[in-house]
Amino acid sequence: MAPLLEIKDLHVEYKTGRATAKALNGINLTIERGEALGLVGETGAGKTTIALSALKLLPREVGNITGGSILFDGKSVLDMNHKSLEEMRGNKISMIFQNPLSSLNPLFTVGEQISMVIRKHEKLSKKEAAKRAQELLELVGIAKYRLDDFPHQFSGGMRQRVGIAAALACNPELLIADEPTTALDVTIQAQILELMKELQRKRSSSLLMITHNLGIIAELCQKVAVIYAGTIIEYGTVEEVFTNPRHWYTKGLLGAIPNLSGPRNRLAFIPGNVANACLLPDGCKFHPRCNSCTDRCRKEVPPLQEYGSGHLVACFEREEAN
Numbered sequence: 532m533a534p535l536l537e538i539k540d541l542h543v544e545y546k547t548g549r550a551t552a553k554a555l556n557g558i559n560l561t562i563e564r565g566e567a568l569g570l571v572g573e574t575g576a577g578k579t580t581i582a583l584s585a586l587k588l589l590p591r592e593v594g595n596i597t598g599g600s601i602l603f604d605g606k607s608v609l610d611m612n613h614k615s616l617e618e619m620r621g622n623k624i625s626m627i628f629q630n631p632l633s634s635l636n637p638l639f640t641v642g643e644q645i646s647m648v649i650r651k652h653e654k655l656s657k658k659e660a661a662k663r664a665q666e667l668l669e670l671v672g673i674a675k676y677r678l679d680d681f682p683h684q685f686s687g688g689m690r691q692r693v694g695i696a697a698a699l700a701c702n703p704e705l706l707i708a709d710e711p712t713t714a715l716d717v718t719i720q721a722q723i724l725e726l727m728k729e730l731q732r733k734r735s736s737s738l739l740m741i742t743h744n745l746g747i748i749a750e751l752c753q754k755v756a757v758i759y760a761g762t763i764i765e766y767g768t769v770e771e772v773f774t775n776p777r778h779w780y781t782k783g784l785l786g787a788i789p790n791l792s793g794p795r796n797r798l799a800f801i802p803g804n805v806a807n808a809c810l811l812p813d814g815c816k817f818h819p820r821c822n823s824c825t826d827r828c829r830k831e832v833p834p835l836q837e838y839g840s841g842h843l844v845a846c847f848e849r850e851e852a853n
């Protein structure tokens with residue numbers, strides 16, 4: 532059976548004024564049915580651009596797919612007409628955003644909003660949809676009497692729960708969560724993550740979890756893809772990549788997590804600045820920040836290659852070590 536989402540050699544550019552940001556530079560990514568994939572990388576690495584491309588929702592005129600393909604359930608997203616795209620968005624793929632206020636309409640009660648999503652994709656009466664909305668709110672831990680409240684009457688964590696209920700309204704096959712807990716307090720973050728974990732267990736839908744936070748990926752995902760300057764530089768099972776990172780960037784990300792047990796050593800950090808998508812270097816995009824960079828790294832782009840048990844790494848040093 533074809534993977535649920537298959538992205539091949541995807542290139543995306545944003546054109547603003549005279550500058551062109553090369554946001555994605557040959558992304559290859561696969562999500563299998565029922566699989567949770569974490570996508571991690573620094574700010575500006577291209578995580579949101581991957582999600583928007585999969586939904587064909589890049590900002591018009593500014594964002595352009597300049598190469599590659601995206602297959603959802605074996606069908607080319609880039610060739611879909613308006614009707615098929617509408618059917619895919621919401622019915623098959625749902626997205627949870629960082630700030631739920633931006634996706635909730637302040638003029639409608641949360642019950643009305645969730646019912647509207649349900650009725651857009653399923654032929655149900657208003658009463659039946661309201662009942663389903665009530666069930667969904669209960670599923671995410673919100674009492675049914677709050678169905679008639681407006682978004683501003685909820686706290687940040689509760690709004691994110693409403694956002695999750697709306698995203699689940701049509702039983703999506705793929706849920707994309709873009710930094711869903713970044714705007715929340717840590718205690719609320721933990722509750723939302725626990726909720727997402729439970730939902731994944733119960734519903735067995737696929738998940739693309741976009742985050743800066745490696746802890747979230749360790750909690751929720753089976754696979755992880757590390758992205759740097761619009762390229763996947765390491766990919767594999769969470770267990771393998773986290774215990775045996777092979778790319779210097781992944782090692783840097785993992786080394787930057789404070790360890791509360793043992794002696795308090797200085798945190799490792801990745802030298803230099805995040806790559807500028809308008810001024811990307813030749814060769815390996817990470818080479819200006821890499822302590823092991825060679826002449827070859829400055830000239831050639833290392834391909835993503837497998838080093839056993841589905842662990843992929845894009846680094847010449849790995850290639851030479853094997």
Ligand SMILES: Nc1ncnc2c1ncn2[C@@H]1O[C@H](COP(=O)(O)OP(=O)(O)OP(=O)(O)O)[C@@H](O)[C@H]1O
Binds near residue numbers: 577
């Ligand atoms: N609408 C836009 N116009 C111009 N450039 C953009 C636009 N959206 C994104 N970019 C650029 O594309 C690159 C990738 O951005 P993207 O938002 O996908 O990164 P990200 O990894 O999701 O970052 P963050 O973690 O900060 O959300 C960045 O260099 C960003 O500045």
